Amino acid sequence: MSVKRVVMMTGLSAGLVGALALSGTAHAGELNRGALLSAQCETCHGTDGTGAAPMPSINGMDVADMVDVMKAFASKEEKSTMMYRHAQGYSDEELKAVAEYLKGK
Amino acid sequence: MNIHDMNRRDFIKLLGATGAVSTLTACGLPTAAMAKAGGRVVVVGGGFGGATCASYLKRWGPDLNVTLVEKEAKYVTCPFSNKVIAGDMSIAEITHSYDGLKARGINVINGEVTGVDAAAKKVSLKGGQALSADALVLSPGISFEYGRVENDDKVAESMPHAWHAGPQTVLLRKQLEAMADGGVVLIVPPRKPFRCPPGPYERASLIAHYLKANKPKSRIVIVDSNPSHSKQKAFHAAWAHLYGLGEGKMIQWVSGDQGGPVVKIDPSTMTVEKEFGDKFKGDVINFIPHQKASALVMSAGLTNKDGWCDVDQGTFESKVAKSVYVLGDSCVAGAMPKSGHSANSQAKNCAAAIVAKMAGQSQPTPSYANTCYSLISPDFGISVAAVYQLKEGAIKKVSGGVTPPHPGENDRFYKNEAKYAKGWYKGITSDMFG
Ligand SMILES: Cc1cc2nc3c(=O)[nH]c(=O)nc-3n(C[C@H](O)[C@H](O)[C@H](O)COP(=O)(O)OP(=O)(O)OC[C@H]3O[C@@H](n4cnc5c(N)ncnc54)[C@H](O)[C@@H]3O)c2cc1C
Secondary structure (H helix, E strand, O other), rough: HHHHHHHHHOOOHHHHHHHHHOOOOOOOOOOOOOHHHHHHHHHHHHHOOOOOOOOOOOOOHHHHHHHHHHHHHHOOOOOOOOOHHHOOOOOOHHHHHHHHHHHOO | HHHHHHHHHHHHHHHHHHHHHHHHHHHHHOOOHHOOOEEEEEEOOOOOHHHHHHHHHHHHHOOEEEEEEEOOOOOOOOOOOOHHHOOOHHHHHHHHOOOHHHHHOOOOEOOEEEEEEEEEEEEEEEOOOEEEOOEEEEEOOOEEEOOOOOOOOOOOOOOOOOOOOOEEEEEEHHHHHHHOOOEEEEEOOHHHHHHHHOOOHHHHHHHHHHHHHHHHOEEEEEEEEOOOOOHHHHHHHHHHOOOEEEEOOOEEEEEEOOOEEEEEEEEEOOOEEEEEOOEEEEEEEEEEOOEEOOOHHHHOOOOOOOOOOEEOOOOEEEEOOOOEEEEEHHHHOOOOOHHHHHHHHHHHHHHHHHHHOOOOOOOOOEEEEEEEEEEOOOOEEEEEEEEEEEEEEEEEEEEEEEOOOOOOOHHHHHHHHHHHHHHHHHHHHHHHHH
């Protein structure tokens, strides 16, 4: 049973649901730094990074692989038309937060 | 088990999530957020900013009551409308319904907002209905600022702007189809700032693509009021490569520095006149009027002296009205251009701010991105992209740039950019409406 459903059963408010979601429990309404950062990728790669052909899907990737490929895009070691310009905009810590969020999607 | 029989231990057991338990025990119940029970958000405008914001509010705050008010029954995107003008796509292919948002539990009202009471966070609709909210999000786009060019309010039919996608797009397409080979198309961009800085130049490109294949003796003259334009080097290199650039060639760009800005247009003689008297005659004229924030936010008293809305660039809350948020083309968003991608990105930060506030939590650090792809032909694309951060209250660019301008040497790059432009369109429209 999801957190949301339990809260609904107990008649608690939307505010509590938000607070629970923000604490990082797995939830449809999850909002944290990783979610907001990844939302910037989702514009191109589709909601939850599930892809928008020919834009590749980027969900469910291994965390280390994602961070590695992003750093390679940034250094241009990995060739890209677009990704180098985006990858260069994020710190290692941010890339890790993105990778962790998208891994679970 | 009946709800009333469930004690706190059962509740916690059911949660089965230790993270949530520690939040509850450490902080107790968030009483400030509790007071917001049934928190209601009204979003006005179902375009790039508004549709995205409504969708992400519901995603991150599933129990929020989210209402989206949009005056049109369906949304026609400006992105890719230049392809419709060039005859490469149909208007149906760029038209989207709100069914996906309705299915997500968003209350979509097809109606026009006629008044905004910013202090009361209340909007009134044509027909008399009124809606009040705990937070009000406005993403109503742009309005035209008439009176800056003589006759600019009289030419929507004779010199279609096609800067709101829909009937205007179709009208401009029809005029191009009716034009004889050897005709002259004038494109008249507005002065900066305006929605979609590369838009007039992408339009010139795709019209050139159509003319080259169908009416090869025709020409396009861009009669600019600005001394420079978006992605200029990349556009000019690609034009020279694909169509020919300069006087007598298929595309000619007349800078704002040559003869000054456009001051007069005359639909009876189909001419465009610059400040120092230079006149240009066209068979088809695409006159794009000057722009400012939507009349809706203007009449609500939310605009600054230049006609745009000042906001907190982290949350998009208006500088003049509490819990009223302004997104997209209408707002001043630091280094971000007025684009659909920018509006989408801003909407997510705004949704995060509202959800966090209503839950009594702090907003995750803002993060923004933009990309504007422009098609030089259906198979040749260029782009500008950037990632931004909030620094000292303003949105600042931290990475990005324009496609390198070396056409001919690496056509594959441009081919891939055109391919990914289609992916971008699919991605962003599914993100907004899916
Ligand atoms: C030719 C052209 C090409 C473009 N190409 C691109 C591109 O490739 N990439 C890109 O990122 N951007 C592009 N843009 C820019 C993009 O279209 C805008 O920046 C974007 O639409 C801004 O989003 P918004 O939410 O501010 O406004 P809009 O998307 O215009 O949405 C505003 C909505 O509010 C509704 N509305 C207004 N007033 C009311 C009212 N009183 N009551 C109810 N509803 C109301 C309108 O009907 C509309 O649906 C292009 C623009 C043009 C003109």
